[in-house]
Amino acid sequence: MVDVDGVGAKRVAEKVGGRAEVVDLGDLEAVDALGLRCDVLVNNAGLQHISPIEDFSPDQFSLMLRVMLEAPFRLTRQVLPDMYARGWGRIVNISSVHGLRASPFKAAYVAAKHGLEGLSKVIALEGAAHGVTSNCINPAYVRTPLVEKQVEAQAVAHGIEPDQVLEEILLKPVAIKQLIEPEQVAEMAAYLCGPHADSITGTSFVMDGGWTAR
Numbered sequence: 001m002v003d004v005d006g007v008g009a010k011r012v013a014e015k016v017g018g019r020a021e022v023v024d025l026g027d028l029e030a031v032d033a034l035g036l037r038c039d040v041l042v043n044n045a046g047l048q049h050i051s052p053i054e055d056f057s058p059d060q061f062s063l064m065l066r067v068m069l070e071a072p073f074r075l076t077r078q079v080l081p082d083m084y085a086r087g088w089g090r091i092v093n094i095s096s097v098h099g100l101r102a103s104p105f106k107a108a109y110v111a112a113k114h115g116l117e118g119l120s121k122v123i124a125l126e127g128a129a130h131g132v133t134s135n136c137i138n139p140a141y142v143r144t145p146l147v148e149k150q151v152e153a154q155a156v157a158h159g160i161e162p163d164q165v166l167e168e169i170l171l172k173p174v175a176i177k178q179l180i181e182p183e184q185v186a187e188m189a190a191y192l193c194g195p196h197a198d199s200i201t202g203t204s205f206v207m208d209g210g211w212t213a214r
Contacts, residue, residue, distance in 0.1 A: 002034065002075075003045075025071040026063050036078045039086070040193050043072035043116070044094040048146055050105045050153075061108040068112035073119055080123075080132065089132035090193040093120045094185065097140045097208040117204060124202030133201035137188050140208040141170050143179040175210025 002021045003009035009020035023030045025045050045067050049060050076091055083089025098106060099113035116136065123134035141147050147170075154165040171177045188205055191197060206212055 002036075025067045028066060028070060028074060031071050031074045032078075034075070034078065036075055037082050038079055039083070039088065040090045040092070041075060041079050042092045042094065042189055043075065045071065046094070046096075046109075046146060048106070048109055048150060050150075051107075052105055053107050056107055061111075064108035065112050065115070068109070069115040069119065072116060076119075076123055076134075080127065080130075083127070083132045084130040087131040089127065089130070090197075091120070091123055091127070091132065091134040092189045092192050093117075093134070093136045094189070095120070095136040095138045095204065097138050097206070097211050099136060099138055100204065100206070100212055120204075121202045128201060133192070133197065135192050135201060136204040137185055137192075138204050138206045138208060139180045139185050140174050140211050141179050142185060143181055147179065171209075173211050173214065174208065175213065178209070180207055180209070 001009045001013040001016075001018055002023050002025070003012075004022065004024045006020065006022040009022060012018075013020040021034060023034060025031055047064060047067060049056070049064065051057070051060075072093060079089065079091075093116050095116050096109070096113045098110045099117045102110045120134045120136045123132070127134055151162050151165045151170065154160075154169055155162045158165070158169070160168070166179070167177065171179075185207065188207065192200060192205075
C-alpha cells in the first residue's frame with residue numbers, strides 16, 4: 001500500500017496483510033526508489049483542481065499529471081519484469097468517466113485520465129504474451145474525501161446546500177442519481193484480478209450511472 005497518508009496506508013495494509021510505504025507520488029524520484037514488486041498493481045491515486053484553463057496553474061497541472069499518469073507509468077515499469085517472469089500479473093487503473101468524457105474547468109484531471117486510458121491499452125497489448133492484463137475502471141462520482149471536498153466547495157461557491165450540489169451539479173448528467181460507493185469499485189477491481197478475467201484486457205469498465213449513455 002503506497003500512499004502519502006501514512007496512517008491510512010498502515011490501516012489498509014494491516015487489513016490485507018501487506019505493508020505500508022509512505023510516498024508522495026508527485027515526487028518521481030521517490031516513486032523510482034520504491035523498487036516495487038507485486039502480482040497485482042492498482043493505480044488509484046488522484047487529486048482534483050478546478051479552474052478555467054487561462055487561470056490554471058502550470059505547476060498544479062504538472063503535479064496532477066505526475067500523480068495520475070506518470071507515476072502509474074513508472075510503477076507499472078517497475079512491476080512488469082517480475083510479472084513477465086512469473087507469466088502472470090494484473091494491472092488495474094482506476095480511471096474515471098472523465099477518461100471518456102470531458103468537463104469544463106478540469107483540464108488536468110481530464111487530460112491525465114485520458115492519458116491513463118491510452119497507457120492502459122498499451123500495457124495490455126505488450127503484456128498479453130506474458131499473462132499480464134491491464135484494464136481501466138471508469139466510475140462517475142465516488143463517495144470519497146476528494147468528492148466530499150468538491151461538494152463542500154461547490155456549496156460555498158454557489159451558496160446552496162450540499163444536497164443541492166449533488167442533485168443540480170455533480171449528478172446532473174448521471175441517470176442514477178446517487179454516488180458510487182468505494183466498495184463497488186473495489187469489487188470490480190477484485191473481479192478483474194480473479195480467475196474469470198484471464199481474457200479481459202485493454203478495456204474500460206464504465207460505472208457511471210448512465211452518464212455516457214447520453
